[in-house]
Amino acid sequence: MSIRFFLFASLPLQPGRIAHDLVYQNDIHWKGKGVKPTVLMAMVVVVVCQSLGAQEPVKQEDRANEFVSGQVWLDANGKPIQAHGGGVLVRDNTYYWYGEDRTDRQTSVSCYRSTDLYTWKHEGVVFTRDALSEDIRDRTFIERPKVLFNPKTGKYVLWMHLEQWGYHFARAGVAISDRPAGPFTFLHHMRPVQFDFGAKDDDPDRQKEFGGTYRDMNVFADDDGKAYAFYASEGNWTMYVVRLNDDYTGPEMPMVQDKTWARILVRKMREAPAPFKFQNRYYLITSGCTGWNPNAADCAVADNILGPWESKGNPCTGPEAELTFHSQSTCVLPVTGKPGTFIFMADRWMPRRLSDSRYIWLPLTISADGAVTIPWLDQWDLSYFDNR
Numbered sequence: 001m002s003i004r005f006f007l008f009a010s011l012p013l014q015p016g017r018i019a020h021d022l023v024y025q026n027d028i029h030w031k032g033k034g035v036k037p038t039v040l041m042a043m044v045v046v047v048v049c050q051s052l053g054a055q056e057p058v059k060q061e062d063r064a065n066e067f068v069s070g071q072v073w074l075d076a077n078g079k080p081i082q083a084h085g086g087g088v089l090v091r092d093n094t095y096y097w098y099g100e101d102r103t104d105r106q107t108s109v110s111c112y113r114s115t116d117l118y119t120w121k122h123e124g125v126v127f128t129r130d131a132l133s134e135d136i137r138d139r140t141f142i143e144r145p146k147v148l149f150n151p152k153t154g155k156y157v158l159w160m161h162l163e164q165w166g167y168h169f170a171r172a173g174v175a176i177s178d179r180p181a182g183p184f185t186f187l188h189h190m191r192p193v194q195f196d197f198g199a200k201d202d203d204p205d206r207q208k209e210f211g212g213t214y215r216d217m218n219v220f221a222d223d224d225g226k227a228y229a230f231y232a233s234e235g236n237w238t239m240y241v242v243r244l245n246d247d248y249t250g251p252e253m254p255m256v257q258d259k260t261w262a263r264i265l266v267r268k269m270r271e272a273p274a275p276f277k278f279q280n281r282y283y284l285i286t287s288g289c290t291g292w293n294p295n296a297a298d299c300a301v302a303d304n305i306l307g308p309w310e311s312k313g314n315p316c317t318g319p320e321a322e323l324t325f326h327s328q329s330t331c332v333l334p335v336t337g338k339p340g341t342f343i344f345m346a347d348r349w350m351p352r353r354l355s356d357s358r359y360i361w362l363p364l365t366i367s368a369d370g371a372v373t374i375p376w377l378d379q380w381d382l383s384y385f386d387n388r
């Protein structure tokens, strides 16, 4: 969340911005000057359709066994998938995709299940704000939910960014369930780390009092059974990584800087963290902080999850790579049974109607020298990884 978002949200409708979005949606490869005439027509049609609430879904059978980024993605029942800012939990050869259901302003957490990554069955809404504690229930909404499975307790643990109007609440929420498809029971909300980084007395985020802000977030389960939360803190200036306690419901105690938690990408203003691991190295894709608007991704690398982390630059290649293909990272998913192959998951946000935001799923590969690449592909399937 940034100042730019406030300015953007408080402005009246911006025709230039809408046109830009629509040109992008309709003809990403147009390289001529000005707007292609057919695109202009399409823009008019889409503006009218959008205002009437229409979408242009791709039929399920048309994308049965492939990923087509940027289009409406239907679930097994033919309904648009609502799992924005999401993450995927892999368990027993089954993928569970959790994310924001944005059909309602308050946002809920939805869960979809798949065994092939192409076809997703809606398991339902697994957490709503009605399940939050009474002190915050009325004013709070949910962003970027992620779920871990804890092998010791046998519980599914949901972590989320809880927010309120103005984006100053900036807290973590934690809920648990015995089943992947919930319902999840709310445990508590918190700002996990209290660290004196020099917050001002008049800080609207009240970090001196409550601890560092907790906004864009992710979780990561390491091979040794330890789990971590990554989140944008210090008013989004610095990323934090915090080892969780044994049941994954809070930070490991006692908290010791650089032993159980660390400040990483310090003062780099990164968000939308998507961590993953390959051959004992940790990788972290992040975006810049420009609200709903896309910017360039960065991939950082570390030998130790608590750092030091080194930024390696933008892993995206192809048209609009400098805008992460008009999207923002949310998760990097290891493909089961294909070691070293990953799917980069990102959100192409539609700020005027967030429920219509699109998914960008692209292959992510790591070369022998450790370089991470995410190429743009109009459509692709898992055979892309064969012989890589």
Ligand code: GAL
Residues within 6 Å of the ligand: 001, 002, 005, 085, 143, 144, 216, 271, 272, 289, 290, 291, 292, 328
């Ligand atoms: C973005 C963030 C989103 C949402 C948005 C609100 O920076 O990644 O998850 O919080 O700001 O403006």
